[in-house]
Amino acid sequence: MLEKARVSFFLASRSITRGNKGITIFTVFVLTLIFIQLVLFSSMLAGVTLKFNELMVNFQTGNVVVEPKEEERYIEDASALQKKIESLPQVVGASARLKTTGNFRYKEKEIGATIYGIDSADETFVTGLEDAIISGEFLSRPDKGEIILGREVSGGFGALMESRSLGGAEVGDTVELTIGGVTREFRVKGIYTTRYFMADASAYLTRADLEEMLGIEGRDFAQEIAVKTADGTPEYDTRTALLSLGIGENIRTWNEFAGILRLIESTLGMVRNIMNAIGLLIAFVIIFVVIYVNIVNKKRQIGVQKAIGIEQNVIIASFVLQAMLYAGAGVILGYVFVRFGLVPYTVSHPVEVPLGSMSLRLDNAEALNRAVLLFLSSVVGSVIPAYKLAQKDLLDLIWGK
């Protein structure tokens, strides 16, 4: 058994090292491209998912959100609870927010949006909103009658749903906001974009202004407390720590807010699987054709090998090994190219997509899975032609029939 494997390996390695270099280079090149194609979509999807997650955490929810108890509208005594939360060592910051929906009116246009009332100083510790300002300035604590708008509300700045925005409200303009029948005018202090359309379809004003509009001035209410934790802290641990503080409010991690994102992710996952299946089919056909052409050109050699007593299985195994070596080289080159070339490149030069700047993210387990699939394709794609030919009559092979 071992000597047979030795002969197969010997024939395969000599065929690769001393055979037609052009065929070897072409085959490996094609297999490299196929592997890249197989992992690229996964990497893109992983990059998009990561971006989604980052956007959720960095611009909307923080890591964990504390919400009112069941059947209650507000968190009462929010400042005390916020301080309690901030006392946890892993908590970087907490922002108590009021949250409601309201109608904006600007010139002839009217749209609905989510309105947050925030303490700007606290918010800075939780989200990156301040850095997301693209025009004007972020809110400051003493501001009154000032508002910042997401670009999907203001319009302009490349908003994705321009027609459903205010059509180009700018910093310094006055917009009219109606909440629960109360209407007030606000001066646009800043416009922000996170490039995440859900986060960009909101507006922020000071908590004092929103309290006033909701008629809850001085009541120390909040509708959610967004909590940001140190990098790498598992959300589950934070939740446990918060519960151990005796917090009876509803505690949810950012993941639980990502419903629509998960839907998009799983849709993309299906597309990825289809692409993978097509990629593998192409890989199979290419491997089949390359190996078949290779074998047909070696008909006489196979005949001679059989004549001098080399077993059919050994001959077939030598071609399968050859295909596996080609696939191995393709996988390694493809992996090196993606892992050490494409991924670092997109990290330093992110691709601009509607979601924002996106980098590729290569998951090693996924790459291994694709490598195994490519290997299996190459085995099947080589066994069939090799077996068919090696089965032929010895003299037909020798005479090249």
Next chain:
Amino acid sequence: MEKIRKHTKDAVKSMDEIRKQTENTVKGMDIIRKSTDDTITDTIIESIDITRTFKMGEVEVRALRSVNVKIRRGEFIAIMGPSGSGKTTLLNQLGLLDTPNSGKVIIDGSDTSRLSDSEKGKFRLHNLGYVFQDYALLPELNAMENVYISLMMQGKSKTECESAAAEILAAVGLGDRLQQLPSKMSGGQQQRVSIARALAHSPEVLFADEPCANLDSETSKEVLDLFEKFNQEKGQTIVMVTHEEWHAEYADRVIRLKDGIVQE
């Protein structure tokens, strides 16, 4: 009188017994002589009534018609005949590269008609060697590797393979070209590598199908001298197809074929 008759009767009986014993002795002697004859002739290959028919479209070509040949161990045989007489077909049957439609090929006492394809492969690997008209070397293997590939298949270690290959290549005059690829060799050199490959595993029989067909006279002579050397010095049995009379002069015996029938 009665006594004399009885004695005479006994004497006749004894005579009959003596005759019977003598007959048995002669019979035994015959058996001994026959087996001695067999030992002396020591047949290595015997074909019994082999017939080979090829189908070419609708037409059936009878390449061999009830061919019976016997080849003794250590013989150098040349198979000759005009084109289409069945020389190569006969060689392929004797060398187990093809299977006759009927008849048997017995090699060294083994009836090969009973062997499966894979058993035939193993038999060829251990007992037979081949030299083809166009050398049939594996282009991706160098001289040494071409020679030891069958030894490798037999399970010999790398060292054994290499030393055996180097030895036989030196014996065919290519001791300085062990690492040379076939594409870098002349026809004569390639044919010598092919001979070395055929002989590396010390086969019972070496089959050569027009080994000098692609070579000039001088190189042909070198190749034939090599055959003669291995035949005379090592007692190598050789069966060679040729169409040149002067090649046949190297052989101990010529089997002539015409229209698939042995002529003499």
